[in-house]
Amino acid sequence: MSMESIIEVLLRYNVNAPRYTSYPPANFFDEVKEDTPIESIWRDSNALFPEALSFYFHVPFCNKRCYFCGCTSENLKEESYVEAYFAALYSEMDKKLEWISKERKVHQIHFGGGTPTSVPTVYLKSVIDRLKELFEFTDFVEVAIECNPATVTEELLLELREAGFNRVSYGIQDFNLKVLKKIGREPSLLPVPYLVDFSKKIGFKSVNLDLIYGLPGQNQEVFLDSVHKTIEANPERVALFSYAHVPWVRPEQKVLDSYVIPSARDKMRFFLNARAIFMEAGYLEVGMDHFVKPSDSLGIAAKTGSLHRNFQGYCTRETTGQVYAFGSSAISQLDNAYLQNTKNTSEYIRTVRLGLKTEIKVHELSVTEKMYRDMIERLMCNHSLKVSAKEKELLGNKWGVLCALAKDELVEVLSDHEIVATELGRLVIRFVASKMDPLLDSGANNEGVFSKTI
Ligand SMILES: C[S@@+](CC[C@H](N)C(=O)[O-])C[C@H]1O[C@@H](n2cnc3c(N)ncnc32)[C@H](O)[C@@H]1O
Ligand code: SF4
Numbered sequence: 001m002s003m004e005s006i007i008e009v010l011l012r013y014n015v016n017a018p019r020y021t022s023y024p025p026a027n028f029f030d031e032v033k034e035d036t037p038i039e040s041i042w043r044d045s046n047a048l049f050p051e052a053l054s055f056y057f058h059v060p061f062c063n064k065r066c067y068f069c070g071c072t073s074e075n076l077k078e079e080s081y082v083e084a085y086f087a088a089l090y091s092e093m094d095k096k097l098e099w100i101s102k103e104r105k106v107h108q109i110h111f112g113g114g115t116p117t118s119v120p121t122v123y124l125k126s127v128i129d130r131l132k133e134l135f136e137f138t139d140f141v142e143v144a145i146e147c148n149p150a151t152v153t154e155e156l157l158l159e160l161r162e163a164g165f166n167r168v169s170y171g172i173q174d175f176n177l178k179v180l181k182k183i184g185r186e187p188s189l190l191p192v193p194y195l196v197d198f199s200k201k202i203g204f205k206s207v208n209l210d211l212i213y214g215l216p217g218q219n220q221e222v223f224l225d226s227v228h229k230t231i232e233a234n235p236e237r238v239a240l241f242s243y244a245h246v247p248w249v250r251p252e253q254k255v256l257d258s259y260v261i262p263s264a265r266d267k268m269r270f271f272l273n274a275r276a277i278f279m280e281a282g283y284l285e286v287g288m289d290h291f292v293k294p295s296d297s298l299g300i301a302a303k304t305g306s307l308h309r310n311f312q313g314y315c316t317r318e319t320t321g322q323v324y325a326f327g328s329s330a331i332s333q334l335d336n337a338y339l340q341n342t343k344n345t346s347e348y349i350r351t352v353r354l355g356l357k358t359e360i361k362v363h364e365l366s367v368t369e370k371m372y373r374d375m376i377e378r379l380m381c382n383h384s385l386k387v388s389a390k391e392k393e394l395l396g397n398k399w400g401v402l403c404a405l406a407k408d409e410l411v412e413v414l415s416d417h418e419i420v421a422t423e424l425g426r427l428v429i430r431f432v433a434s435k436m437d438p439l440l441d442s443g444a445n446n447e448g449v450f451s452k453t454i
Pocket of ligand 1: 173
């Protein structure tokens, strides 16, 4: 099939659908009430699986926010505000870490944002040190940080290593200066190949670069040039995100409406060409938007079927476990429940100071929802789904709906209980997964709720 006919087919499935970084998606979480048993939800999780402990810390600040960004953050204010935020974060840790069994080991710590490096490293180091005092870390613990390369220097990287970080991710988005200007972003301070090389030299075990396709100012030539430059920089992982235009959530994105934003058709071309280039360069495709070196733990996990998906994207089940999250907007992902803190930083500081609940959203999963979560995750990660008799019964006529996607060559039916996504189906895996989601049953138009699958 030619690229143009593939695109023709795929455009038919360019619908608004969840990204399934959680199940149910975050917009189905409930309001936290006075009597929501936060402490027992955390304590109960100690007896659930996976036992591995993961921590997420949200740093809601950026030196200067970019127009395109969908993340929850605000422009950096005075130092006293940052100090107040971290005082609140440490108090939240002091209170809630009590509830986690010290028998469990830390496998992963992730600092996201925002831009965690927009604050002095000492604040981040204090978080890691507090965890070290209380918990045993595994030998292969991953301590990861998201950085904006516009503000990263060699000194900062050495400081981060010293603080205990061993994985780093840089948001490149695009190398082209005109594209960066349109999205309100500065280029990397250091040449990117040097940045990647230096990071590895001083001991970061894995370097990830984020790229986004579908930004204003991008065309085939511009974007593929960024893809080649990314490969030249030689990172272990690349996240190739589709630009999610969600101005109803992020009003700053309206600035981009004054430019021509690449059409879904163009985006598909960018993605398919970039994908071919990454694969030719020896990267493996993982999940729906990652390319990794075969030796990388994500590549190995993809091969062995132990890939996992959460709010931080694709990860390995072995290293992830249940995620306990701290800070404004942070979402804990436990086996039994999701819990989200208030997104408003001042409100977060206020509630912690007053000893009130920081959480605003909660969702305790039913047995049925856990089964759906598991099936959707398996399909999103492995691109195939083998269902048990019990799962097939739960899916009811949705199993038939999934199998019927074979007519459109999105799946191949291997047996009466197993399907595998085709090359085409993999490209719209969110659409395929949404076909078994009972929450989307009402046939509601999800425009204004979820981003497009392309
Ligand atoms: C929390 S941001 C962190 C990166 C860091 N602050 C920086 O600026 O490089 C994580 C990543 O989310 C991705 N991202 C943010 N907004 C997005 C959007 N609207 N659509 C697609 N990807 C987006 C970007 O690739 C970004 O690097
Ligand atoms: S891309 Fe990074 S720096 Fe830009 S607004 Fe988002 S989190 Fe902040």
